[in-house]
Amino acid sequence: MAVLAAAAAADFALPNCPDKCGNLTIPYPFGVTKNCYMGPDFFINCTANGTAFLRRTNILVTNISVDLGEIQVQQYRAYDCYDEMGKRNHNIPWIWVAPPYTISGTKNKFMAIGCDTYATFRGYRANQERFITGCISFCDRLYSGEQDSCSGIGCCLTSIPDGLKNCTVTLASYYNHTYIRSFNPCSYAFVVQEGHFRFSDSSFQQLHNKELLPMILNWEIGNEPCDAAQETTQNSSCKAHSKCVNPNNRSTGYICQCLPGYEGNPYHPNGCQDIDECKASNSCSIGVCVNSPGDYSCKCPKGYKNDGMNPKSCIKDNRSKTILLLIISLGASGGFLLLVVGSLWIYWGMQKRKFIKLKEKYFKENGGLLLKQQLASQGGSMETTKLFTAEELEKATNNYHESRILGEGGYGTVYKGILPDNSVVAIKKSKVNGAPAQSDVFINEVIVLSQIKHRNVVRLLGCCLETPAPLLVYEFIVEGTLSEHIHKKIGKRSSLSWELRLNIATETAGALAYLHSSALMQIIHRDVKATNILLDEHYTAKVSDFGASRLIPLDQTQLTTLVQGTFGYLDPEYFLTNQLTEKSDVYSFGVVLMELLTSKVALSFARPEEDRNLANFFVRFMEEDRLNEVLDDDIVNERNVVTLKKVAEVAKRCVRLKGQDRPSMKEVAMELEGMRVTPKQPWGKSEVSSPEDTEYLLGSAMNSDAYFVDVRGDFGSRGATIGTTSGYDSIQIQMVMPYDGR
Known part of the structure; x- marks a missing residue:
């Protein structure tokens, strides 16, 4: 960590104020005694x-760094331990951070260490915006000398954003360390300065003996940006x-930094001091160095x-030789001009050919040849997908300006684009360039x-293959x-009425039934969830979101794959x-039906442990004849009670443990279609044709947030990441839909 340069002329503390506490230098605006610090927030005890x-x-x-607006502090790590009898001993400290201090997102990482461990990290920004992330780690033995990366085996890590305050850490295990207690009785979680903790086979013993770890906090002055603070001196x-x-x-707020050519403390009344560059060696390789405020120059010899x-x-003065050379030139x-024109023409041709070859290279790296082969093998052709040029999409997105971002996922960013005909599209730009695995996701x-x-x-409207990162264009x-909508997320106007929810469920079931039985080749979606259904x-x-989907040949009824999906929606039999x-899609759709009926999220750590999974929670209440307790009160009325119970029965059958006991999506779609009551409105079954009609079908205004949990990999040896979604942002299991509407 960079600290204020130790120059002889630099002033750290105010006059007559201590500038040391032990070995720690205390620069103003910080101070250790009264009248030596800018305000109570900068008091050092x-x-x-x-x-x-x-x-x-x-x-x-x-x-303490005044130049970067940072301080390094020591923070207690959380631990969760179990003795030989399985008795739990844990301590999970609260990370207290209040303005003007926030946790640095660029200098810190959130880590969890353990062989049966899941940890979460929650924080708030100044506007009360909530953030939650976390990760999971498992292992069945300690790796002696061969495991030094934090990839989910015994250790996992994740990033945090800037600006968080008043943060909490939760730390627990799935099996109370029952199977690994002999060699790993404890789990640990902490925020640590990046590069100050390296995972190895000795990390468990190291954390057992070490309670404090370094963490970086940002600090700033006041609560106004620079333009407001500088209006008056x-x-x-x-x-x-x-x-x-x-x-x-x-x-x-803001921080202060010395101008180039100056050093010292920019908050001190004496300000920053001029650096005498002439005292540095080789400031002028030729001539005499002349210092000036904030700069220097070289006085050249004859x-x-x-x-x-x-x-x-300084360079040699060859003005007389220059005149002679000018006459000769x-x-x-005439001849030189012809040579230049010819050279430029050749260069232009070479650059043009180079550009064409570069686009051909990107086309191959982005799977263009594979795309042609696959489309041909599926009976299609390149004409089925429009090929956009890179220039067209750059213009449509204002050169991928950040204001056009609709959402970001693990494998790509979605931009709003406006084509020359004024039609609005969604454009997905992959984050990874030239990665074979990413090309497979794109082509799939x-x-x-x-x-x-x-x-x-x-x-899908088209794609672009002539850029370093592949692009997809969607409606x-x-x-x-x-x-x-159903979880009343801030920014949406209102929740949905039961009539609209039933229409949406019926249409979604019909689409999945089509994918399973009516497409040219059976398609299994593999990540059906409420965030992948757009309106x-x-x-x-x-x-939406077919990045994880798979085409199944007509002569196959099942396919062995690496487990992918979202916790809460994931088919336990497939898992x-x-x-x-x-x-597997039927199970996930059953959970979506439960969300439509209850307006509760599929997986919530805010609910009791036995009720965290909505499917288990919903089925248990149905079996106890308590369905009315979990239904969303906003959608229940005396006219639709029977329909609600029938839909609940369909949802219950969809989430049966054995896949063979579940109905097919075609059967589900037919049942829902039969239950759907056609309103006497001009739009028929499901379409809304006027603001008045839409207002009739919509409920009250949304005013709360929802969060989701996704997990990557399996529990045997891989880690996972828990995260939130907000707006169009998405954290996917393995493959992310280019445009999921968020």
């Missing part, structure tokens, strides 16, 4: 033994020869001159979507995801056997 604490807390301070804390800096886009507009270097200008999605022609499936779905302007359902069938 220095104990008699030279230990420094932040304000009146027990947070130990070990370094007295409002700015930046002194002479310094500048005001907005640390990042999450900051509400026969030399400054190099053009650069006063810091004018005499040969194109192949899957090229087989689908259905009004309730998001339509733009304006009303976002079903999850955002258009008429509230028509659109199934245990790795045998993928269409009944």
Whole structure:
């Protein structure tokens, strides 16, 4: 961590104020005694033994940087241990951070260590925006000397964003360390400065003996950005020869930094001090160095001159020779001009050929040849998908401006694009360039979507293969995801009535039935969930996210694959056997039906442990004849009670443990279609044709958030990541839909 440079002329503390607490340098605006710090937020409590604490807390301070607006503190790690009898002993400290301090997202990582461990990290920003992330690690033995990466085997890590305060850590295990207690009785979780903890086979013993780990906090001055603070001189804390800096886009205040050519403390009344560059060796390789405020120049000796507009270097003065060379060059200008024109023409041709070869290279790397082969083998052709040029999509997205971002997932970013005909599209740009696995994901999605022609499936409009990262172009779905509506996510106007929910469920079931039995080749979606069902302007359902889907040949009924899906929706039979069938989609759709009936999320750690999984929770209440207790009160009325119970029975059958006991999607679609009551409105079954009609079908305004949990890999030896979604943002299991409407 960079600390203020130790220059002789630099002033750290205010006059007559201590500038040390033990070995820690205390620069202003911080201070250890009254009138020596800018405000109570910058008080350093220095104990008699030279230990420094932040304000009146027990947070130990070990370094302070005025240049970067950072302090290094020591934070207690959380632990969760079990003795030989399985008795739990744990301590999970609360990370206290209050303005003007926030946890640095660029300098810290969240880590969990253990062989039966899952940990979460929650925090809030100044506007009360909530963030949650976490990870899972498993292992069945300690790896002696061969396991030094934090990849999910005994250790997992994840990033956190800037600007978080008042954070909490939760730490638990799935099996109470029952099977690994002999060699790993404890789990640990902590936020640590990046690069200050390296996982190895000795990490468990190291954490057993070490309670504190370093963490970086950002700090700032005031609650106004630079432009507001500099309107009047007295409002700015930046002194002479310094500048005001907005640390990042999450900051509400500012920090000060010395101008180039100056060093010291920009908050000190004396300001930053000039650096005498002439005292440094080789400042001027030729001539005499002349120092000036904030800069220096070189006074050249006879026969030399400054190099053009650069006063810091000297070159030989060849003006007389230059005149002679100019005369000679004018005499040969005609031939030289022809040579230049010819060279430029050749160069232009070479560059053009190079550009064409580069686009051909990207085409191959992005799976263009594989796409042609697959489309041909599926009976299609390149004409089924429009090929956009890179220039077209750059113009449509305003050169991929951040204001056009609709959402981000693990494998790509979705942008809003406006084509020359003013049609609005969604454009997915992959994050990884030239990675073979990513090309497979991209091609798989194109192949899957090229087989689908259905009004309730998001339509693929085209793709672009001549860029470093492959691009997919989809129809733009304006009303976002079903999850955002039924869970009343902020930003949506209202929740959905039961009539609309039943229409959406029926349309989704019909789309999945089509994928299973009516497409040219059976397609198993493999990640059916509320966030992958989009709603258009008429509230028509659109199934999305085919990055994880698989085409099943007609002569096969099941396929062995690496388990992929989302916890809460994941078919337990598929999870245990790795045998993928269409009944896995039936299970996931049953969970979506339960969400529509209850407005509860599929997996919630806020519910009691036995009720975290909505499927188990819902079935248990039905078997106890308590269905009315879990239904969403906003959709229940005396006219639809019978229909609600019938739909609940369908959902219950869909989530039976054995796939052979579940109905097919075709049977589910037929049952739901039979239950759907056709309202006497001009739009028929499911389409909304006017704002008044839409308002009739919609419920109350949304005012709460929902969160989702996705897990990567299996529990045997791989880690997983728990995260949230907000807006269009998505964290997927393995393969991410280019546009999921979020």
